[in-house]
Amino acid sequence: MPSRFSIRDCLPAYSEDDCAGALFAAKWPHGFRCPRCSHPSYYEVSSRGRRLFECRSCRHQTSLTAGTVLEGSRTPLAKWFQAMYLMQIGISAKLLAELIHVTYKTAWLINHKLRDAIGQWDLERPLEGTVQLLGEYYGYEYHRHLGSPNAQQSLKPQPVVAGGTINDAEQFVHLKIKAVDGPEGDGAARRDTADGEEAAERFVQLHVADGHTTILPGGHHGRSALHLAWRDAVRWLSWTFGGIGPKHLQAYLNEFAFRLSFRTAALAELIGCCGSYRKITYRGLVGPRSGIRPLMWRFRRRARHERNAV
Secondary structure (H helix, E strand, C coil), X not given: CCCHHXXXXXXXXXXXXXXXXHHHHHHCCCCCCCCCCCCCCEEEXXXXXXXXXXXXXXXXXXXXXXXCCCCCCCCCHHHHHHHHHHHCCCCCHHHHHHHHCCCHHHHHHHHHHHHHHHHHHHXXXXXXXXXXXXXXXXXXXXXXXXCCHHHHHHCCCEEEEEEEXXXXXXXXXXXXXXXXXXXXXXXXXXXXXXXXXXHHHHHHHHHEEEEEEEEECCCCCCCCHHHHHHHHHHHHHHHHHCCCCCCCHHHHHHHHHHHHHHHHHHHHHHHHHHHHCCCCCHHHHHCCCCCCCCCCHHHHHHHHHHHHHC
16 A cells, blocks of 8 residues: 555646546536436536536536536535545545545545445446356454454454456456345354355345356465455455444445456546436435434424523
């Protein structure tokens, strides 16, 4: 992992116009289309400092970020594109906030919106051809010998299946790593062969369209492309984030598999994802608040009148 100083030195200084042009091409790869009537012609107008596209046919106005991952964001396009560039190497939100000069919450939200776009892209592209599968357990070797017995009970290993389309050179050209639901029990019980085959069958049903599948034996000493990719994923999650809990584990696995599948072309594909998919809200990422019941407006108004009367 390069140091933050070397990363800062190689971070591109994108211009807003260049980023706008790239996002336009990602959102409308075949030219402008009105989101209401699909008309191809438009006027460029400005409203309150915002660049808008007005359809020549129905007069509907839309912005460049509307309907994309960037919709509603007040962060400049240049910072978004720098975040996409940095996602090629996989950095934490803390380091991202330092490098592009935003708050930690903004950096965290940008990273997770990008990961959600990658997840949407991943759902639409199943594996095809010669597919190899590898069943493993995330977290098992890392907390088995550490921590209290109570902590070990609460941090049970997460069953994971890695699958890849393999070419003639025994290298994968498309990688997926999916956390799957496993049976309850301790780590030793979860390593049962039947459970691994069941997880592999679920993976095939959900993520493989067609082709011949082969299940590889698990273990840390395997030398196949999938074994090496899985060890790299675990090492990245451990060194960069100190490990990831089950809530967001799948998002990080999607990012790693996406980055490893495209390698040098990851940035271009990620820009395409941002222009093709809709955003996810902060509440959608963190989930509903527990233990808090929102008050209806009429109850708040009644309470205010009662206080004023006193």
